[in-house]
Amino acid sequence: xxxxxxxxxxxxxIAWGGLALALANDMAPKLGLDLQGGTSVIxxxxxxxxxxVLEKAVETMRRRIEAIGGVQEPEIQVSGDRNVLIQxxxxxxxxxxxxxxxxxxxxxxxxxLAQSDSLGDIFNSTETTLATDSGDSATxxxxxxxxxxxxxxxxxxxxxxxxxxxxxSYLPDGTIDEVLFLDGSDLLGEQVDEALPYFxxxxxxxxxxxxxxxxxxxxxxxxxxxxxxxxLYVDPQRRIAIVxxxxxxxxxxxxxxxxxxxxxxxxxxxSQGEANDLSVVLRYGSLPISFERLDxxxxxxxxxxxxxxxxLLAGVGGLVLVAIAVILYYxxxxxxxxxxxxxxxxxxxxxIGTMGRVSGLTLTLSGVTGIIxxxxxxxxxxxxxFERIKEEVRGGRPLLLAVDEGFSRAYRTILTADxxxxxxxxxxxxxxxxxxxxxxxxxxxxxxxxxxxxxxFTKNAVAILARTHLGEGGxxxxxxxxxxxxxxxxx
Numbered sequence: 355x356x357x358x359x360x361x362x363x364x365x366x367x368i369a370w371g372g373l374a375l376a377l378a379n380d381m382a383p384k385l386g387l388d389l390q391g392g393t394s395v396i397x398x399x400x401x402x403x404x405x406x407v408l409e410k411a412v413e414t415m416r417r418r419i420e421a422i423g424g425v426q427e428p429e430i431q432v433s434g435d436r437n438v439l440i441q442x443x444x445x446x447x448x449x450x451x452x453x454x455x456x457x458x459x460x461x462x463x464x465x466x467l468a469q470s471d472s473l474g475d476i477f478n479s480t481e482t483t484l485a486t487d488s489g490d491s492a493t494x495x496x497x498x499x500x501x502x503x504x505x506x507x508x509x510x511x512x513x514x515x516x517x518x519x520x521x522x523s524y525l526p527d528g529t530i531d532e533v534l535f536l537d538g539s540d541l542l543g544e545q546v547d548e549a550l551p552y553f554x555x556x557x558x559x560x561x562x563x564x565x566x567x568x569x570x571x572x573x574x575x576x577x578x579x580x581x582x583x584x585x586l587y588v589d590p591q592r593r594i595a596i597v598x599x600x601x602x603x604x605x606x607x608x609x610x611x612x613x614x615x616x617x618x619x620x621x622x623x624x625s626q627g628e629a630n631d632l633s634v635v636l637r638y639g640s641l642p643i644s645f646e647r648l649d650x651x652x653x654x655x656x657x658x659x660x661x662x663x664x665x666l667l668a669g670v671g672g673l674v675l676v677a678i679a680v681i682l683y684y685x686x687x688x689x690x691x692x693x694x695x696x697x698x699x700x701x702x703x704x705x706i707g708t709m710g711r712v713s714g715l716t717l718t719l720s721g722v723t724g725i726i727x728x729x730x731x732x733x734x735x736x737x738x739x740f741e742r743i744k745e746e747v748r749g750g751r752p753l754l755l756a757v758d759e760g761f762s763r764a765y766r767t768i769l770t771a772d773x774x775x776x777x778x779x780x781x782x783x784x785x786x787x788x789x790x791x792x793x794x795x796x797x798x799x800x801x802x803x804x805x806x807x808x809x810x811f812t813k814n815a816v817a818i819l820a821r822t823h824l825g826e827g828g829x830x831x832x833x834x835x836x837x838x839x840x841x842x843x844x845x
């Protein structure tokens with residue numbers, strides 16, 4: 355008896371305590387794109403791209419997105435021969451989405467040669483003195499652009515990391531922040547081993563710790579030593595630019611006067627967000643191929659939110675009706691059912707919330723459907739168990755023996771049914787894509803939880819009740835639910 359009480363107490367503490375802990379630590383289930391909105395991006399690879407190269411690019415995108423945080427279970431999948439569909443739940447800023455997945459060029463580290471205060475500095479301007487008929491002189495200015503320079507923006511049209519170029523960094527609103535003239539370099543993103551953002555309490559600032567491989571460390575040391583000979587915070591040639599796809603992502607100053615050796619460096623940033631974004635760029639900046647953007651759109655969550663609210667309202671109403679029905683039909687066993695469903699639901703929500711925090715799992719409309727189906731499966735497990743008990747009692751067995759034998763027979767049936775459900779969910783998850791995958795995952799998790807709850811909670815709860823007054827006596831008891839009164843059994 356004491357072991358049953360302990361087991362029952364433990365499962366309820368884990369379920370309800372886990373739910374409370376998850377909610378208190380902001381680990382409630384994360385909603386998917388169809389429920390909370392977000393951004394959808396479609397990219398197209400060059401024609402003839404091999405499938406393995408495309409998969410490598412998709413994996414790099416996934417690591418990029420997961421590394422920035424705040425994007426809940428991004429869905430990235432290959433569509434057709436060379437299209438990639440990317441769905442970012444919770445990301446309503448299209449510029450942020452494009453900054454995550456749209457940068458597809460090569461990452462490089464470039465020495466800064468000059469800084470332009472105005473775009474006009476980029477152009478070659480020559481002054482020519484002309485003689486007029488009156489004998490006066492006039493000065494005219496003739497401007498010609500450098501080769502490869504856009505005459506409108508004044509920036510290099512197509513950046514080659516090995517060649518000098520005029521490139522710009524941009525503010526969040528898309529306007530140019532500054533324009534720098536950069537030298538060519540062979541220090542590329544492939545030579546970055548790690549880039550970790552963290553808060554430096556001694557300097558009270560967010561920084562990124564950069565680590566390079568042996569070849570990269572040697573090139574970085576030469577580059578920073580050359581930059582260190584110029585004036586700190588005075589001469590722009592003291593800076594090293596980090597460039598991705600022709601855009602300057604950062605251009606920090608080289609502070610050590612002797613340069614940086616050893617292949618590690620600390621890059622100061624302005625905020626945690628900047629540190630996270632820069633670390634993502636450094637680690638996952640380069641893709642094996644360049645993509646063309648076919649479509650970028652914001653997805654509204656209005657329809658999904660209305661559907662979710664309607665589904666929750668219908669679900670709560672249905673659960674209330676089911677609770678009333680099972681209590682009227684199964685008496686005290688109906689209370690076990692209601693209590694067991696709360697244990698089941700608490701465990702399920704806590705698990706999905708935890709997986710959302712750990713692995714980025716999100717709850718979509720299809721996932722909600724899987725949970726609703728699983729609740730029906732769980733309710734069916736209770737009915738199978740209770741009907742077995744009623745059969746044993748009507749067959750003349752003592753109540754305690756009827757409960758033990760009834761569970762043994764019912765649990766085999768429950769395991770068989772849940773095994774079929776789990777196998778179906780597993781096959782759907784492996785073979786399907788998109789919403790069906792979410793349905794299968796929710797159904798599979800719920801099926802496993804049902805098996806645990808039936809064995810640990812339901813079995814012990816009914817066995818404990820059978821040893822109390824609610825087991826043998828009165829209309830509301832277990833025996834009362836079976837329709838066999840104690841006097842008839844005694845006779």
